Amino acid sequence: MEKLRGLGHLFAAVFLYGVASFMVVPAITDVTMSALCPGQDECSLAIYLSGLQQAIVGFGTVILTPLIGNLSDEYGRKALITIPMTASIIPLAILAYSREIKVFYAYFVLRTLAAMVGEGTISCLALAYVADNTPRTERVSAFGILSGVFSAAFVLGTLVTRFISTALTFQVAAVLSMVAVVYMRIFLKDSIPVADESTQPILKGSETDNNQDDSDSMKKIQVFKKIPSIGDLISLLRSSKIFAQAAVVAFFNNLAEGGLQASLLYFLKARFHFDKTQFADLMLIIGVAGTLSQLLFMPLLAPVLGEERLLSIGLFVGFSNMFLYSIAWAAWVPYATTVSALFVVCVSPCIRSIASKQVGPFEQGKAQGCLSGISSFANIVSPLIFSPLTALFLSEAAPFPYPGFSLLCIGLALMMAFVQSLMMRAVPPSTIKEVIRGSDMKKYQCSAKEVLGKKRKDTRERTIG
Numbered sequence: 001m002e003k004l005r006g007l008g009h010l011f012a013a014v015f016l017y018g019v020a021s022f023m024v025v026p027a028i029t030d031v032t033m034s035a036l037c038p039g040q041d042e043c044s045l046a047i048y049l050s051g052l053q054q055a056i057v058g059f060g061t062v063i064l065t066p067l068i069g070n071l072s073d074e075y076g077r078k079a080l081i082t083i084p085m086t087a088s089i090i091p092l093a094i095l096a097y098s099r100e101i102k103v104f105y106a107y108f109v110l111r112t113l114a115a116m117v118g119e120g121t122i123s124c125l126a127l128a129y130v131a132d133n134t135p136r137t138e139r140v141s142a143f144g145i146l147s148g149v150f151s152a153a154f155v156l157g158t159l160v161t162r163f164i165s166t167a168l169t170f171q172v173a174a175v176l177s178m179v180a181v182v183y184m185r186i187f188l189k190d191s192i193p194v195a196d197e198s199t200q201p202i203l204k205g206s207e208t209d210n211n212q213d214d215s216d217s218m219k220k221i222q223v224f225k226k227i228p229s230i231g232d233l234i235s236l237l238r239s240s241k242i243f244a245q246a247a248v249v250a251f252f253n254n255l256a257e258g259g260l261q262a263s264l265l266y267f268l269k270a271r272f273h274f275d276k277t278q279f280a281d282l283m284l285i286i287g288v289a290g291t292l293s294q295l296l297f298m299p300l301l302a303p304v305l306g307e308e309r310l311l312s313i314g315l316f317v318g319f320s321n322m323f324l325y326s327i328a329w330a331a332w333v334p335y336a337t338t339v340s341a342l343f344v345v346c347v348s349p350c351i352r353s354i355a356s357k358q359v360g361p362f363e364q365g366k367a368q369g370c371l372s373g374i375s376s377f378a379n380i381v382s383p384l385i386f387s388p389l390t391a392l393f394l395s396e397a398a399p400f401p402y403p404g405f406s407l408l409c410i411g412l413a414l415m416m417a418f419v420q421s422l423m424m425r426a427v428p429p430s431t432i433k434e435v436i437r438g439s440d441m442k443k444y445q446c447s448a449k450e451v452l453g454k455k456r457k458d459t460r461e462r463t464i465g
Contacts, residue, residue, distance in 0.1 A: 027169050047390055048387055087114040091107050124371075130142045131364040144298035145295060242424060258379040259406065262383045270394045311351065322410050352368065
């Protein structure tokens with residue numbers, strides 16, 4: 001727990017950044033609708049434009065997130081996390097100034113560029129920072145606490161938005177994002193990876209000769225290309241079956257999350273005429289449930305149930321939640337289903353923790369960046385599927401009367417992730433240690449036999465001589 005207390009400045013910086021980012025979520029739907037379709041509750045242009053933005057952001061993050069994660073292994077987490085946190089200030093400042101249609105389009109362009117750099121990158125680097133400073137046995141709890149900090153920021157940001165005007169929302173968010181960057185630069189110390197004897201470098205491979213000393217091996221571990229290629233990512237996925245399974249689960253989970261982001265708020269506005277206040281209320285309940293789960297329940301449940309089982313439970317509950325959303329018959333149904341957040345929020349920390357334990361201490365940025373890149377690819381595909389589907393079934397031209405059909409499809413993506421999670425069987429740390437020690441013992445025995453055989457040969461040659 002001493003290691004967890006040492007992460008306080010990271011948690012504080014992430015919390016301030018999260019509050020600034022989440023404050024604008026309940027308000028941005030109304031701002032977009034007012035700019036593009038004033039006075040309407042259903043706007044296909046807004047849905048398509050939001051989906052286009054999400055796809056462009058996903059394309060950019062597929063390239064930039066693995067790159068930034070890889071660079072952080074060499075140049076440090078603090079230096080790289082500064083870039084996306086600084087970029088996030090600009091679009092907030094624009095809407096703090098005005099929300100007219102011309103200003104909105106300027107915001108749209110700059111928000112897209114900033115999100116290409118920052119969306120997924122900050123959480124990726126924060127996860128790598130936590131992995132650097134916590135041992136394997138405490139890592140799932142630390143990841144859960146980090147997710148809990150994001151959830152707490154979500155709660156506070158949503159709560160503040162609930163009681164202040166739209167104009168003041170963006171002004172406060174811009175100021176808080178500046179404070180987050182300044183705080184992080186002043187107080188956060190750069191991380192130093194902790195070498196854990198139970199974790200071997202996944203990319204060590206055949207490049208490291210058995211006759212090399214430990215210092216040469218450590219140098220090879222730390223030296224990576226600055227720009228990871230597709231081949232590097234494929235090699236990483238092929239190096240560990242469990243890591244590859246975690247990547248598949250992450251893809252389908254983020255496919256569903258991206259679809260939810262592209263569809264849910266517009267569905268609620270068209271189906272039940274929700275506005276900013278009701279969006280904030282719903283998000284507030286979800287955020288409180290998620291925060292309590294990640295800060296209190298997850299550290300208790302994960303050691304008992306195991307990360308794989310907790311992951312499967314969260315995915316199945318998420319599927320059930322989407323099914324109920326899709327057939328919602330009254331405005332109270334979305335509020336009633338928020339209790340599922342207690343388990344759903346555990347999915348991402350479990351995936352990240354399982355993947356983190358499959359790589360060495362100097363590969364955390366590469367591994368988390370790879371997962372973030374795969375998740376970002378899902379964010380490219382998701383709006384291309386779910387934005388047109390949502391717009392179609394909310395319009396009068398729907399092929400059959402089922403406004404929540406896109407949400408049902410999102411649930412099916414979660415079901416695919418659930419099926420994959422059932423096949424995931426992580427190797428416990430004790431087994432890893434035994435395998436490593438057994439391998440080392442075999443090498444030692446082989447070396448001993450070679451030395452003994454050489455001595456016997458020398459003795460025979462001297463006798464004959």
